[in-house]
Amino acid sequence: MARRMPELGRVFVQAESELGAINMALGAAATGARVMVSSSSPGISLMAEAMSYMAGSGTPMVLVNVMRAGPGLGGIGPSQSDYFQATKGHGHGDYRVPVLAPASIGEAMDLMATAFELAERYRTPVMVVLDGILGQAMEPVELRFRNPERHAFDWALTGAAGRPARIIKSIDLVPEVLEKRNLNLQRKYAEISRQEVLWATESMEDADYVLVAYGTAARVARSAIEKARARGIKAGLFRPITLWPFPSRELARISRHAHAILTVELSSGQMVEDVRLAVEGRCPVGFHGRMGGLVPTPDEVVGALKALHGKVERTRERDREQQQKRHDGRSEAQSGLHRAVVDGPPERTHRTEAGVNASGRDGGER
Amino acid sequence: MERSVVFSGFGGQGLLFTGQVLARAAIKDGLEVFWIPSYGPEMRGGTASCTVILADHPIGSPVVDRFDAAVAMNLPSLRKFAPHVAPGGLLIVNTSLITSQTSARADIDELRLACTELAARGGDDTLVSIVALGALVARLGWVTPDSVRAALREISARKRPEIIEADLGVFAAGLEAGRVGVLA
Known part of the structure; x- marks a missing residue:
C-alpha cells in the first residue's frame, strides 16, 4: 500500500x-x-x-x-x-x-x-x-x-463557498x-x-449435522466435513459472511431439520451465542474452539462432531424406548411427566452441550 | 488430491522464496494453492519455515499437522518436522549442515542431499533451497519442471534478474539429485 x-x-x-x-x-x-x-x-x-x-x-x-x-x-x-x-x-x-x-x-x-x-x-x-x-x-x-x-x-465537508455550511x-x-x-x-x-445479510453453505443438501464457522475456522470445518462424511456422518457447512447482521433467519430455518449444530471458532465461544439465539433450542448446539493463537485441526473437529453425533443418537434411542413404553400402556400422567423431561429443550440441550464441550476437546483424534 | 510440504531452515536460506516458487508453479499447472509462512515465537529461534498446500479442489484447513513432504535445511528443522511427515512421505535432509543426525524413521523416504555442494555445482552455492525444490519435484512430480522454471523466471525477474540463470542451473542440479537419490 x-x-x-x-x-x-x-x-x-x-x-x-x-x-x-x-x-x-x-x-x-x-x-x-x-x-x-x-x-x-x-x-x-x-x-x-x-x-x-x-x-x-x-x-x-x-x-x-x-x-x-x-x-x-x-x-x-x-x-x-x-x-x-x-x-x-x-x-x-x-x-x-x-x-x-x-x-x-x-x-x-x-x-x-x-x-x-x-x-x-x-x-x-x-x-x-x-x-x-x-x-x-x-x-x-x-x-x-x-x-x-x-x-x-x-x-x-467540501468547503461552504456558495452554499450553506x-x-x-x-x-x-x-x-x-x-x-x-x-x-x-x-x-x-x-x-x-x-x-445486507450474507452467508454461504456447502454440502448442505443432505446434511444431518451443520458446522457453523467463519473465516479460517470455516476452512478447517470444510476439511472436517470431508473426513466426517468419509466416516458416514453427513455434515454440511453454514458460513456467516456478515457477522453483523448475523444470518439468524436462515440458520433458524436450517436448525428445524438438523440433528445438531457444531460451532467452530478460534475463540472460547463467542459467535456460538448468536448461533444459540438463532436456533432457540430447536436442536442441540455444540462448540469446539482453540485459543492463544492455535487453530483447531480437522481431526479435532471430527472428534467433536462424533461426540455430538453419539449424544444425539443416544438421545434418539432413549426417545424411541420411551415412546415404546408409552405404547405399552404406561399411565398418561407418567408419560406426560416424562415428555416434559425428555423434550424440554433447556435441560436436554444444556446437558448435551456440556458433554460435547468436555469430550470434544479431549476426544479429538490428535 | 491434496498434498502438503513444509520448507524449514535458517532465515536467509531462501525457504519462503522457494515455497513461493512451488506455489506459483502449481498455479501454472492448474492447481489450488495455499502458502503460509511460519508465525509466532518460533520465528525468533532462528528457524524460518513455510507451508505449501496443493490440491485439485478448494483448499480447506490451512493448518497441517501431517506433511506429505518436509525439507529440513538445518538441525532444529529436522527435529521439529521429521516426526510430522506422514508415513510413506518424503523427508529431504540437508547434509551440508546436518551431518550425522537422521529422522530415525523407517516408514518414510529420507533423501539426504549436500545442498551447498549441489548448489555450487549448479552455479551458486547460496541457492540451497532450490536444490531441495528440484529434488522434491523430481521425486514426487506434484508440479512439472517446466512450470517451476517459468515460476523461477517470473519471480526472479522481478526481484533479482541477475540470478535467474543460477536459479535454473541449481534447480537442474536438484532435479538430477532427486532422480539419482544420492550424492556421490
Whole structure:
C-alpha cells in the first residue's frame, strides 16, 4: 500500500499511533474521501472511541481487523476472539457496524468493495475481520476489481463557498433531539439487518449435522466435513459472511431439520451465542474452539462432531424406548411427566452441550 | 488430491522464496494453492519455515499437522518436522549442515542431499533451497519442471534478474539429485 497508493496519486499515511490513524480517517472521511484503516486486535481496541463518533455522526469508513490472540497484549497467532468487540458495538453508545468476514484471500478482495458500498450507502463505519492466517497467507486470486459507484455526498465537508455550511457531529445535548437521532440510527440498523445479510453453505443438501464457522475456522470445518462424511456422518457447512447482521433467519430455518449444530471458532465461544439465539433450542448446539493463537485441526473437529453425533443418537434411542413404553400402556400422567423431561429443550440441550464441550476437546483424534 | 510440504531452515536460506516458487508453479499447472509462512515465537529461534498446500479442489484447513513432504535445511528443522511427515512421505535432509543426525524413521523416504555442494555445482552455492525444490519435484512430480522454471523466471525477474540463470542451473542440479537419490 505504501508503494502503490502514491503511484495511483492517492494518499498513504503511516500514522504515529492508532488514535492518530483512526482520527485522521474520521477527518478525511468527513470530507467525502474513501478511507480505510487496518490494524490488529489491541490497535483496534484503541480505535473504539472514534468508531463510536463515526457511527454517531454518520461518517463512512472501512476498518480492517486482522485478529490476533488476546486478551491484553496477548500473542501474534491467529484468533477470532474479537467477535464480541466487532459485532456488539466496539465503542460506547447504541450502535452497530456491519462486519464482513472473508474465508479466503480472493473473497477478502471481493468484500472490500462491498465494505465501501455498505459504508457509503448507509453512512456508517464498516469492519472487515480476518485472522493471522489469512493475514499472512498467499493464495491465487482472480483479479475482479470492482470500483463501487459513488453516492452523492450531500453531507460531506467540501468547503461552504456558495452554499450553506454543513456540520458533521455526534454531540446533541437536548435529550429529545438526541433520542430522535438514535431512533434514526436504529431504523438504519433495522434496514441493514433486512437487506445486507450474507452467508454461504456447502454440502448442505443432505446434511444431518451443520458446522457453523467463519473465516479460517470455516476452512478447517470444510476439511472436517470431508473426513466426517468419509466416516458416514453427513455434515454440511453454514458460513456467516456478515457477522453483523448475523444470518439468524436462515440458520433458524436450517436448525428445524438438523440433528445438531457444531460451532467452530478460534475463540472460547463467542459467535456460538448468536448461533444459540438463532436456533432457540430447536436442536442441540455444540462448540469446539482453540485459543492463544492455535487453530483447531480437522481431526479435532471430527472428534467433536462424533461426540455430538453419539449424544444425539443416544438421545434418539432413549426417545424411541420411551415412546415404546408409552405404547405399552404406561399411565398418561407418567408419560406426560416424562415428555416434559425428555423434550424440554433447556435441560436436554444444556446437558448435551456440556458433554460435547468436555469430550470434544479431549476426544479429538490428535 | 491434496498434498502438503513444509520448507524449514535458517532465515536467509531462501525457504519462503522457494515455497513461493512451488506455489506459483502449481498455479501454472492448474492447481489450488495455499502458502503460509511460519508465525509466532518460533520465528525468533532462528528457524524460518513455510507451508505449501496443493490440491485439485478448494483448499480447506490451512493448518497441517501431517506433511506429505518436509525439507529440513538445518538441525532444529529436522527435529521439529521429521516426526510430522506422514508415513510413506518424503523427508529431504540437508547434509551440508546436518551431518550425522537422521529422522530415525523407517516408514518414510529420507533423501539426504549436500545442498551447498549441489548448489555450487549448479552455479551458486547460496541457492540451497532450490536444490531441495528440484529434488522434491523430481521425486514426487506434484508440479512439472517446466512450470517451476517459468515460476523461477517470473519471480526472479522481478526481484533479482541477475540470478535467474543460477536459479535454473541449481534447480537442474536438484532435479538430477532427486532422480539419482544420492550424492556421490
